[in-house]
Amino acid sequence: MERFTAASPLTGTKYLDIYVDEKEPRNGIEALLKELRPLWKPTEIKLKTFTDGITNKLLGCHVDEAMEDVILVRIYGNMTELFVDRNNEVKSFQALRAQHCAPDLYCTFQNGMCYEFIRGTVLNMWLLREPSIFRLVAKELAQFHSVQTDNGYPSEPVLWNTISKYLDLLNTNQQKPTTHVSSLEMNDVPTFDILVSEVEKLKEHLSQCESPVVLCHNDLLCKNIIYIEAKGVVKFIDYEYTGYNYQAYDIGNHFNEFAGVSELDFSMYPPKELQLEWLKSYLEVFKECSGREPLVTDLEVLRLYVQVNKFALASHFSWGLWAVLQARYSTIDFDFLRYARERFKQYFKMKDDVMTLQLPS
Known part of the structure; x- marks a missing residue:
């Protein structure tokens, strides 16, 4: 196998062909x-497959039984x-690593x-609700949002x-036959015209929410949060969708992920009391990171609560579209169309109530 080692001209990171x-x-x-561990003997290399990803395949590589060094x-x-x-x-990886937010x-x-393995407990739907854990998540996300x-x-x-x-991708490919998706399976997904109409309404509504634009993770589901108990911290992993976005979107997207992935249960969406406590912890650290007094008023928390729940709508919509496209292309064994149907169903279920929420002033 021919290969070479070089630094990518776009990112400066080592590239192996x-x-x-x-x-x-x-x-x-x-x-x-x-190239990365030249002293490791090929016959001694062990591979561990992590099975909870639905976008990529992830394997851990090590030679020692204690897994002290894992790539x-x-x-x-x-x-x-x-x-x-x-x-x-x-670029996200590099920027976050420079701020000690990434491996x-x-x-x-x-x-x-290839990247460093963070040893710890991968969160689940239940751990997300633990006050001692969700306060750590809120604080870490506030620090993440403060990265320049x-x-x-x-x-x-x-x-x-x-x-x-x-x-655009859906429109371009909706007439093409596919081995992954039948027209019958697409029946419960909103039509393209409905989707276009909905996004126009959503954009008009959310443009009035005045949510700040910050560096966001944009995919903060359970498996992307690692709890390191010995240090009393959590760390986020996987930066595929990281980029500047609305602060309230990132938090609303995370709250949607309380419902899980494989078997969605939106009754697990955090109740208002939990959200208010979470948002207060978040705002204390976010204000401190920007050099302000970490004193948070009830009005500030309520304002963010309304923004977050409105942008949670956009999260359902975006991941619903994403899942329809994944159903066309992905080779991973996951029912993407069922996932898409559930996200759009929840979008329409909560739409009217959320859009009537008024921003406190």
């Missing part, structure tokens, strides 16, 4: 590790370049990246460009 076969990854991974190898999912700007992802990025390769970048990021919110891109 190696392809890793998603179905038979062993040879490609051994080639990567020959994560992420193999990009089929056609994910349609959804993810990989150069921006690497080490060892290299990128033809269809993936100077790497050429566009500071405009990515939300509307992302939704527009998804709609």
